[in-house]
Amino acid sequence: MIKMVLIRHGQSIWNLENRFTGWTDVDLSEQGLREARQAGRILAKNGFVFDRAYTSVLKRAIRTLWIILDEMNLMWIPVAKSWMLNERHYGALQGLNKAETAAQYGEEQVQLWRRSVSVRPPQLDMKDDRYEAADPRYKDLKEGEFPLTENLEDTEERVLKYWHETIVPVLREGQRVIISAHGNTLRALVKYLDNIPADGIVGLNIPTGVPLVYELDEDLRPIRHYYLGIDGELPEGTVSASL
Numbered sequence: 025m026i027k028m029v030l031i032r033h034g035q036s037i038w039n040l041e042n043r044f045t046g047w048t049d050v051d052l053s054e055q056g057l058r059e060a061r062q063a064g065r066i067l068a069k070n071g072f073v074f075d076r077a078y079t080s081v082l083k084r085a086i087r088t089l090w091i092i093l094d095e096m097n098l099m100w101i102p103v104a105k106s107w108m109l110n111e112r113h114y115g116a117l118q119g120l121n122k123a124e125t126a127a128q129y130g131e132e133q134v135q136l137w138r139r140s141v142s143v144r145p146p147q148l149d150m151k152d153d154r155y156e157a158a159d160p161r162y163k164d165l166k167e168g169e170f171p172l173t174e175n176l177e178d179t180e181e182r183v184l185k186y187w188h189e190t191i192v193p194v195l196r197e198g199q200r201v202i203i204s205a206h207g208n209t210l211r212a213l214v215k216y217l218d219n220i221p222a223d224g225i226v227g228l229n230i231p232t233g234v235p236l237v238y239e240l241d242e243d244l245r246p247i248r249h250y251y252l253g254i255d256g257e258l259p260e261g262t263v264s265a266s267l
């Protein structure tokens with residue numbers, strides 16, 4: 025049996041301020057730092073060990089991973105970072121307040137932008153300061169690969185490409201893996217692993233800073249999954265979403 029841990033970064037400053045974040049490189053809040061430390065302690069206490077770690081190129085996920093590995097005395101393990109694990113790109117909504125945007129465009133529209141599998145938020149203009157294609161961390165993206173907006177399907181496509189090409193071979197070797205990523209990146213992966221239909225994923229939120237353990241069979245099909253809480257395992261569904 026293969027055990028893999030997924031973790032959504034701890035609360036970020038923009039989670040706290042209720043702003044659309046996407047690819048904006050926002051750091052963890054004080055609460056987020058605490059969540060990451062607690063996640064590391066819980067994993068260590070429950071005897072988890074990792075051989076390899078994966079994260080996005082955004083500091084909220086990277087710092088969450090650093091803190092976890094530090095708590096587990098595993099800072100030495102190989103860590104791979106990829107933009108393909110970045111949060112879903114939020115287009116022209118990045119930086120706006122979610123409640124103010126709902127007041128302007130209506131709750132229903134904002135809910136579609138946030139949770140629809142196929143609807144994309146309004147596109148970012150390439151002349152916009154928030155268009156970060158020139159950032160050196162994205163130098164490997166090919167022409168036209170830098171997103172101007174993404175829906176969950178777009179996110180799923182790049183996440184699964186990374187999953188199949190990079191993470192699956194390592195899992196098959198028997199290496200123990202942790203992936204520190206984002207709400208929608210992990211929703212996309214969970215959707216694929218558990219074969220959740222598009223209408224079933226709309227209500228699925230992954231809480232910040234709580235380890236989500238997947239037990240997989242030899243063919244990497246999920247046997248079960250559960251969140252790891254302070255007092256040990258929590259049955260699926262007992263951790264409410266924190267956004």
Ligand SMILES: O=C(O)[C@@H](CO)OP(=O)(O)O
Pocket residue numbers: 039043044045046047111112114138207208267
């Ligand atoms: O702002 C974002 O990038 C994401 C995650 O915090 O928000 P949402 O919950 O709307 O997917």
